[in-house]
Amino acid sequence: MIYVDQTFLDETTYTHVSIKLKGTEQHNSFSGDYQTFIDNRIEILTESYPDYIFTTRFQNQSFVKFNSDVKIVEVISIIFPLFFFLIAVLVTMSSMTRIIADQRIQIGTLRSLGYSKIKIITKYILYVLLASGIGVLLGIGIGIYSIPFIAYNAYVVAYNLPPLSIEYHFMYITLISSTMILSVLIVTYFSVVNVLKEAPSNLLRHKSPKAGKKILLERFTFIWKRLKFKYKSTFRNIFRQKRNLFLMLVGISGSTALLLAGFGIKDAVELSGDAQFNQMYNFDMELGVLPNETNITLIEANDKLNLMIQVAYFDETDYINLIVPETYDEMNDFLSFRDTKDKSIEFKSDSVFVTKQFALDHNIHVGDLISLEVNDVTSNFTVTGVVAYYFGNNIYISNELIEDVFSLYLNKIYLKLPNFSKLDMNQLQNSLNDLDNVVHVQTKDDLMASFKQTSSSMNSVIILLVIFASVLSIIINYNLTLINISTRHKEMATLKVLGYDEKEVSGYIFRETFMISSVAILIGLILGRSLQYFIISQINVDGIILKNDIYLLSYLYTALLSIVYLLIVYVSSIPKIRKIDMLEALKSFE
Template sequence: MTTVYLKAIFREIWASKARFASILLIIFLGVAFYTGIRATGPDMSQAAHDYYQRQRLATNSVQSTMGLTSADTQALAKHKAVLRYQSAKYVDVNQLNDNRVVRVSELPNKQRLNRLRVVSGRLPKRANEVVLDNHARKLQPKLKLGSTYRIDSTTKLNQQFNRRTFKVVGFVNSPRYVENISRGVTNVGKGTLDYVVYTRPDTLKQTVATRIDVQFKNLDHVAPYSATYKRLNKQNTRQLKKWLKPQAAKRQQSLQQRAAAKIDPLKQTVAQLQTQLPANAPQLVSLQAQLKKAQAQVNAIEKPTYLYSDRSDNPGYTEYHENTQRIVALSTVFPLFFIAIAALICLTTMTRMVEELRLQMGTLKGLGYSNAAISAEFMIYGGLAALLGTFFGVLFGVNFFPRFIAQAYGSMYNLPAINVQYLWGDIGIALAIALLCTLGTALVVLRVDLRSLPAQLLQPKAPKAGQTLLLERWHGLWRRLSFNHKITLRNLFRYKQRLLMTVLGIAGCMAMMITGFGLKDSIGDISVKQFNQLWHYDAIVTRSGQETKAQQRALADADLYKGSLKLRSKQVTVKQAGVAEQTVTLNVPAKPQQLHKFVVLRDRQSHRGYQLGQTGAVIDEKLAKLYDVQVGDSIRVKPAGQAAKRVKVAAIAENYVNHFIYMSPSYYQQVFKRAPVYNSNLVQLTSTNEKRGNAFANQLLKQKGVVNVTLMKTERETNFKMLDSMNLVVLIFVISAGALALVVLYNLTNINVSERIRELSTIKVLGFYDGEVTMYIFRENLILTVLGILVGCFFGNWLHRYILTTAETNALMFSPDIHWLSYGYSALLTMAFSLLVMWVMHRKLKHVNMLDALKSVD
């Protein structure tokens, strides 16, 4: 290949720079989207892995129904070669001064495991200093560095502290709680924790540890969610149980000995009196009865139950992985959908380029150039566009999309920022697709032309022959059409490949825009449907037991009170192999016939209402999906501290936020063998004003036995603030799809004009005005755009449903409906891009050199 020929190749690139740029831009968009979205899941997983490793997140935890002693830690100390361990003391309290349920946990002098990450401030150094879970200042903005924090709960709980007033010196995040909102369940207050308070040692009076955290060293460098990790973790858990199994009997024996020592004085007194008094003496008989009762209590001391958990029981740990897997699932379909459109347009563009350069190919062939030398121009042209497009696409996509999406999820999790990584396998696939789109297409098209003789190549291809349309047989309609409209219809079906490519290209872009707007609808509808259509109460009052008359009067006499419904409300768990454990609220209304005034139980599609009966429970739709249950099936429900029970599913109700199971009192008693204790009220208020609502809550919390008041307005703001960030993801869909639509329309219209430049010049010579020449092309584009929009509506609806299925979190169900406005916005944007492209083409057609275009090449 000579230097002159190389110069000619690059001169051709410069002469057709608009086409070269369009190929490069299409490849750039496709590669950027593909590599960027594909890298997001692994980047987020790697960020979690690095964070867990840096903060030394425990792999396992042990608890006991009777607390954990130094004997338990000594049993683990024998295995220091294979594990690290750390004891933790904490107590859960219901804060009466701010209506929050918090866990007060002592920090060890040296954090071997579960190291806290300081967000602001520092760790406590003195006994009167404390650090708070960073989520605390989101719930209570008044909490700031230097402010005073006071623990104020029931008298019984207050007595468990050596100190209850502290100075806030920092805000932290714990690797145990990667989710921003959930902090797990508790048997205090409303049943769920709001945040954690970390103090110095000796704040609590308790002498035994609440939990021992363990980290096995064989998992130090193993990816946390991998199959290897799961296999090793199972082995480690078995070992841990084996090592601690003897401790239960030892603990029982120790407690019995301690209890027996307490009644030794009584034994001695009875022994002395037996030698001094008759056997039937009242004093002796009474003491013997006391001794017998005390001895029975000693003998009744049972073995403690040791409870074992691992990382999957930590709030957010498993769900974070599931979210990364959802992104991986999206990255297998959506980017491929995106890149397929880019490939389609590259195919059309390269095909047109080969056709345009037939004359040059014939000349070179006549001059003796080989087929390899002739095809080299197309290889360099397409290869250069593919390489540059891939290079810049990877550089932009890998650095932009993962950070952008991780930022959107950042409102849900408190992990540090991700570090981007280049997945060379995916980059290789993207480059191969890019080269296939350009070089592969050129080689396929060239295969025919390179076999032709120079004389054949020097002749332009005969234009496609017109065909009689089926529409022409509809004489009544065809006669009424104008000449221009007839020409438009004939040209549409004359160039069938262009028709198909244009319709599919526009349909693909339209589908992605509908998906973007549809996601916004699905996210926005959650709040409206859940809080306006399904829930008709404004507050939840939680008590320590049955409602007393004093509590009833205090509630009924409140200024904002409108009505209420008593119910049994309890946090339970549902777990099944292959699905992360779900926390579910079990509700049992005292008067099931009045439930519909407060909670609407209905089928999502038909809106048919459900009533609670004696043959089963009503569960939410998302829970049914997670565990793949239908009406008539059963699920295992486990209340805290009780054995799991089978609950039959009588109906599946519409619900979007969290999980709920509703039972009638009779069915509850049938399942759990006990009558429900109505410990809560769903309350309707006359006003949802935040200030008045807080005053209402504070007034009720003064009543003895009222442990928590949850205002639904606060819950709505807290739960859905995080969903606002999902609009960033929606923005990616719309902007990316819009950019692709613009490039696709420009490229296809440019090819259309180039192919028919002689035809357009002819009608211009015949006296058509510039506007009429543009309309000659625009009518076809308009029809193709409309067809693409219609086809795109069907594609978009399917793609939207697929993405919803893969993008939902376990505790959230998106509304599957797309608003008609979203279809309208997508259609208007597509039409606007079409108009913009035609405006550009109009300016180009105004300056067409008709003489050059009409010169004969014969």
Template sequence: MKPMTKNMWREIGANKGRFVAIILIILLGTLVFVGIKAAGPGLNDSLDTTVKRSRLSDVQLLSTTGFTATDVKTAEKISGAQAEAIQYKNVIGGKDNDAIALYGYTQKQQQNQLTLESGHLPRSNRQIVLDQRAKTTYHYRLGETITFAKNAGLKHRTYTVVGFGDVPNYIDDNTRGATNIGDGTIHFFAYLPAAQLQLKTATLLNIRFSALQRFNTYDSAYKTRVAKKVAALKQHFKQRAKTRSRTLYQQASQPLKSQQTQLTQSKQQLVAAQKQAQASGQSTNATLTAQAKQLAAAQSKLNQAQQALRSKTATHYTWQTRADLPGFSDYHDSSTRIAAIANVFPVFFFLIAALITFTTITRMVEEARSQIGTFKALGYGKFAIARNYLTYALMAGMIGAVLGGLIGNFTLPRIVISLYHMCIPLIVDVPFMWPIFGLALCFALLATVGAALIVVRRELSEKPAELMRPRAPKSAKRILMERITPLWHRLSFNQKVSYRNLFRYKSRMIMTIIGIAGGTALLLTGFGLRDSIGGTASTQFNDITHYDALLALKHDHQATPALKILRANPHYQSATQANSAVGKLKTTGQQLTDVTLITPQKKSAFSHYVTLKQGNKRLTLPQHGLVISQKIATQLHLKKGDRVTFTPTTGQTATIKIAAVTENYMGVYAYLSPAAYRQAFHKTPTSNTLFVRLSAMTAKQRNTLAHKLLDQKAVMGTSFTATQLTAVKTMSSSLNPVVFIFILLSGLLSFVVLYNLTNINVSERIRELSTIKVLGFFDNEVTMYIIRANIMLTIIGIVVGYGAGWALLAFILKQAATAQIIFPVLIHWPGYVAATLLMIGFTAIVMLVTHRKLQHIDMIEALKSNE
């Protein structure tokens, strides 16, 4: 082995701690950078693989008049389309009279395939397979029976549960969609033999396109192509709807046609009788007049029947893509939030790691200047000498980066997916992030090899004699504290030495502060992510909205039936009427869809249900102009005084001036006073919504109230804020594993960084420390000689880290905001306390390790002259 190579291995052996520390820092930085960046795509790819294995349809089509074989053929006219008509309806049943989505099971079903988790598929007409959620949430068991309501229209009312399963069109275990029966919420789905549903035709048409299966279901390429397919399908079904309506009307109107024929004949006979009476010179008698009235009434009744039949047989379609399925968009929002976090947090994490690594390598090469001088004096070339240190740096960088990349890519995403319990069982599919790994590797080598190259080049520019001598110490200067005489005279000798050393080596001081501040900021960001995401719903429903339920009235200005039911409920407190309209908000070149415009009937009462505010300033609805939520202002770059155009889904367009921007974290809302509404739309707003305040209710009590409101046709739908709060908290809890990983790895990096910086400090000052030991300083005093400055820098670093952590959290949350949710920047006091205690704990551990190391300093070896 060549002398240079031997020297490199001896250097590694003599300073194992430093070599391992460099590897660990690079490993942690790369692990977080690659692992978290792979988590978002891993979640999307895993779901994409799962739904493709289960053959999830690309388009779902619902019809008011059902589907026939002709509809299947119509759909399959589109290139690559595979259509499948199935029977489906929502019914009431189960232990608590829940709304259940009931599907007809056939062995030929190719799309949206049912995957059994336990039990078996139906083998007889009296057997049923339930949703896995029915088992976990509603505690159904194999062998139990489930009973449906009489009006469910099934062949039998009671069926035996023989299995539990999942289907890909319900990916979120927390929601199964909405309905207009029961309490307005579907609780779980079930599969029965198709004949048991007793439907004359299929009610759901699933359409799948083979050409689309090569695209990821969440990619823009897929969304663009599926939109084009839907447009083509709508064009074909536009004519099909007319044909279907006409056919059904003709079939159903045969009895009415017979009645019309009879009625026409009766009219003709009456006309003939009237003419005969007139011909004989007689006036129309009372009998003929009565007959005429009866015939007119009969005709009117027949016309109404024909109109009702025409309405009943009119074919209307409801189009859905995968994005419209329950939980599908929420899942993507969650993965997008993780991806947004991954665009900021790991980068900051890796920058801290790279910065400390750069410093470590630089110090290592500077310490070896006497060796470099010796090798140069012995005749070794610059490249041969540089290769020694570059190889050292390359080994540390490559080992750390490769291990970190592999561990990060193959563990973190899988941990996140395995803990992502809000979804159906996912088939884990995590691609190796080659571009991200390549970028991390470049950063790692830049921090290690780049640092070594810069310093070695600088050292090699000096002459051998200069290199073999110790670097001249910096000239002593008075520090700022010395100029404050009363303070300086009160300090002990040890304190004066510590402060002089602290300000004498400014680069070391700055690097230590950056390391500690970075670690504190990372820890604080982790705790802040937990607090902010988890506190979104509570902030919205405690500080902004104060109502407990929203009721969509069945008919405008007819709140009396709903209010009658509400007032009979012991939990009712108060209610106010308002107009609610959903539409598009447009400005120059930009628009935002699904904006809800609220106009209260009574402006004065509205503040008890919704608080409008900007910072600490409370707002009131102005007489003129529109109040928009901050989400609208951010998305469309709007401010007070700008003009926007609101186009409701039904109704006229209005251009309105913005009067104020209000805080709002969930949903996209805009507000008008009744006077401002009349000015904008030139009409009085109708009342179609009730804002209701209720005392605390259990889930069962809320369901009972919703049942009454829907059963008595008082409302079209009911939405409880408690349900939304639970859903958002559950969704937020899915990010807890990611946040816990952030905190754990941030803590580990903080510890390694602090240890490494202290280790560098000790190694640089080994002769100085040996000198004071020789002078008679005790071990504790020698340790405090180093640690006193560390304590001060730790305090400064923690304080700086508070500000950096808040700024980093604010930036991450801004990136993680979705179309419907903005996250408030929240760091509760336990987060500050935990981050502070962790950094103090790390400092204490490093103190202990340093103390033991200083006890075993070889003073004679350290004080030997280099001359």
């Protein structure tokens, strides 16, 4: 229950005025000209009305939240596509190399029939231009007319947004398309030229398999002697086909890294929310009241002072929330502070805490002086701690340090309601909302719900990226498996002639695939953690700093998904092995 003076309800005070300036319609809202125009007008208004604080719509809370979400997605949209692009180029180039290697007999036949090298090269160049051109056009269509709408609609749930307007960045489209096509063209050209160096008579024969070499494992005789023959042949084949080994390690580890990074970003947002709302916030309800000098008596509750002020640090200015408790010992009851090393830190009578993001942005360290300006009064304070705070920028100063310097007024109250049920909490919230001088009332559950609604929009984008990473993983695994089968066609035909059944022949190929994939998945988990750490560290959004951790379950889900994709490829490749003709092994290729 809250008891207030009668005067608290007598007068309504306006604290916010929205202004539309003439001439803004002549500028693009996100252009430099628009920002310059607004800054000039604010400078004029500030000179005319020095007692008021003027801010642009870019400081509006909803705009700031949406802009923060967009910036996080922007960082992801730069790094993720780069990895997708590099892996896709690698797989495409390996595919063209395989196609040309498989068609060496056709190339030899064409040379024997009198076709020039230029015509043969032109044939494959035209094929690559046609295939990659169709792929690029499909990619541009999906990238422009599908993915942006999916991502945008995810935010329509949390924000009231206008219809999406697509802008075409022809420079990016041209750069990406030309790089992709040019990369494949270069590989195709040199692959064909390399084949054409051989005499036509040699091209009409299958290329001899590489000679086996003694591998490092054989030197450990106490291990090697205990291995069965099928495992010995598996290890020898893995290191005999070094190019396939490299492609599988890079392709599978890269796609695994993308999967884990996607899960990791989602985890970072969830862990940050949990740390702030469940570990740091110890209050149950937050009241925003009109800023006036009215005294409010609270029974079984404590009050805090919270107001927007201007902070000057050396030659930089910024806006930040100042939180001042009535007495310093009450602060620890309502907020639990942890330093940047995640160690608990106590708020004392001489404490001046700055949140981590603000400290990083302004290069503030413990022991530095900061200058606070309130109502034309300026005073310096020594920073005693940099504390973890994930959403928002605050400075926490004890009332003992600040009460004789600044004239502060109450505008926010935090309540602890330990014996209130959810129903009691809702009834109290409704009663407080009816008071004229109460601007807003939010429970901690409301704050968490708002955070979850906003983060769910970004999670939708992350899920989209995970889906694309999954598709890429399956394509890479399938493509590299087909390369392995095609290059070992004669070997598998020979095994069938020698009496190996289909299960044993399949195991001959997929045993190598699973061994290499297991190593690649482990490498991918390490790379994925590094990629996630890099992405989180690159998210430089005002008032947001994410906890750079990943749930252990995410590692497990990533590994399991990668294994499932391998099994899908295994099942889909079995018909290819069944179609291998045993008579292939009996044919003479000399």
